[in-house]
Amino acid sequence: MLNVGVIGLGVGERHANVYKNDVRCRLKGIHDFNHKKCENLKSKFPRVKIYRSDNEIINDENIDLISIASYDNYHFKQVINSLKKNKHVMVEKPICLYKEELDQIIEIKEKKKNIQLSSNLVLRANPKMVDVKKDIMLSSFGSIYYIEADYFWGRTSKLSGWRSKMDYYSIILGAAIHMIDLVIWMLGVKPISVYAIGNRIGSNTTDLKFNSFAVMLLKFSNGLIAKITGNGPCVHPHFHGIKVFGSKKTLIHNFHESFYFNKTKNKTNKVTLKKTKFKSDNKDKIITNFIDSILNPKINPIVTEQDIYNAMSVCLAAEESMNANRIVKIKY
Template structure:
């Protein structure tokens, strides 16, 4: 088994990465990094990591480290990903990997030139319920999917009014939340988005320093002409929910807690519970596959094309909000 040495940069959610890597046979977390020295040593002590830096370049430049997890603030991702590829590292990066098209083009170029793997923590693909739904859709159980709804509903408004996200020069709630459901729907249906129409509103954060829409709704058209809605809100008065609804010519699905529901018609007897566990997934659950992809010389389950394309869909959504018009989605790879 190929021994893999890992460095983790950013120790908020990054601590979950450290813990997950430590469970993988043959993987060593050689070093961690955080700007906050107190947090750095607290996490490193808990996770028993010797290498400790406040400068991320110390990890990226270390020739002994094979791969890095980048879990820093969103506006740092692009530069750190590019530097990691230039140093010959494989990269797992929290979403969004960049905040604009120009930086994405640079990331794509660096990744392609390096020949190294990239993945992003689009963790809903690991939920047993969504895996089961994808298998049913691909098998034809739903018939022809013609409409979907995938909404990110999470009461975390403080993250954009008080946290670091609200202090960034630019922040888009679709990039931070809705991206999960956009990726999930394209993965389940096995198609790409071709066109978007989006709207944004700043109502919940009026009077705060946050300057961008706090709610975004995106309408998506897929290759088969299936339509979908994707809404992100950080202020709902409810528990966290990945609201996924699928409507097909044979079968429909609505997500719920604890169970989802399947519908084969409009009568009470046509409804049945869908009890496959949800979310039943942890932040580090994609990391074993990322390591396996490095060892096996293959694309991760969330591979380069997925990572880049879902960002290009998100960029099109923001452009639609800015320009108040439909936007065709184009893909670099």
Template sequence: MKKIQVGIIGTGFGANVHAPIFGLYEGFEVKAITSDYRGRANGTLRDIDVNNIYTDWNEMLEKEELDLVSIASSPNYHYEMTLASINKNIHVLCEKPMGINSTQTLKMLEAQRTTNVMGFVNFQWRLTPVRLKIKEILRNKELGEIQYIKYHGSFSSYENLTSQYRGWEGRRKEGGGLLFAVGSHMIDSLMWWMDQQITDVYADLKTIVPVYYGIDGIEERDSEDAFTVIGHFQNGVSFTADLFYPALRGNGWELEIYGTKGSLIMNNDKDIKISFGGDFYKITIEGQEVPSQLPAPANQYFNGLYPMVDLIYKSIVNHKVYPDIPTFIDGHQVQMVMDAIYQSAINKTIARVNNK
């Protein structure tokens, strides 16, 4: 099997999740990893099996012969890191969100299109067994014509928000906020499931815990920790998507899809129940077993990211993008929706999505 040389940017999620899962795949070799924070990399990467460690991502791109760069930095760096990698003729896997706004993501997409490199965005959750099953059900029109979708998440994170610093995740200008972090996945899955773009949105964004008083000083936050979005797909079907992160006690994920022939309910990305007019019954879903040697937190992402890594390998080796793998096109489409969501929340009105 041909070995694809990977460089990883990011010693947080990149080192703790991307590196171990890439390391499991026979066709990839993690050649180098870099941090943006000087003095941090060596201490952070003691347990990572990689020989070349950098504290400057530009230096890694200059010195290493890489086939793929996996970008897992804060979102405000995605744009320049992606363009620099494309300039070096290196394939890119970019964490979500793809950029800070759709002006950036369009330029990233256009740059990628002028070369032979491939661009992927890590919407890995669409590739979990549960979400793939939902895609199969909708693709086969088992529920008939879809009439309405409700997508809700609530999480028990109030204690975390009130007991520790959030860093860049609490700062909107650096790409922080739950819309970028979690909402991007929700929007991607909705459009992928429906095979439809979103055309308009009405949104409300909230920062429930705007300040943290820690021993190192006060942290003021302006990124949202809760949001509600109402919108429509191209075919007129409406949806509601909302997330409440700072709950004292949350209830996880709930998805409801209603069609002319049946209804579907998904709970916590584990269980699917379907009704065709009678009682709901559970659908059996077979997933790949998580390798016992995979440490936390990487083991929590295995069922989505490992299939993503597999499709990236096949796409690069066979010079064609495989179905269902999220690309720069998907990243840009999601970003246009999020731009409209922010516009709607600021202006307190319905916003059209600039689907260009």
């Protein structure tokens, strides 16, 4: 039985529900900087202790697993402190904001071989994305030469909240990281360089003083190009779009439909795919699998610590590229 503590009760409330409903776990405690949130959840989690600080919940020797869903700028400190206290850690993206922080996490985690670390990069559990990855692995696209992966965030009102109060908010680390991780996971290879640009035109009426839109061009060693966007202020439903272009087949997955184009002789055929919803149990799969990996060391997490480091390395190189206005070689 794993004793679990959850920090941050926005999306963290979903984390808490997963642990509460898993017979292998005991949801022992919750914490949020907004104590009213904790009080409001008392009726939902009547037997759960409310901790007054993140340090208090992390320092509790009876807790085995800390799930971190606080604001982005608190993740690094909470991850580091949890690892130092020998807690398994599930953290919402991003795990941190700067390269120096990532280096510290890697250094400490190297000393904690028996501790599991994962991040809730949920698109790996999306059935549609799983099917696309299978097709790629079966080489049904032929030679893939170009991919587009777009994160339509479309939640402009949230840009004036806690994100605007951070010393630095990154739309790449806060949104596009999902699409970066998705492309690396689908292809099974890492990009070698990145060029990124962005702007805040779409959010200039909000309190956010940082870029709310970014576009990245990733280059792979075989010449494949992937275009990734993090589109914060778009007038569009929240959605993750993807297009895969190969020598034999093309996939288009947009808000309205998903379909393939393939060729028979000189004719291009459209094959419409069945719509599949990204259901709650799929969204929770990253966390439930993480529990599996803690209880059974033979099971690997769907998102390993190396997967986190790879996606973060691309994001940080993209940030460097955007600031320097040049192509940056990605260091892993």
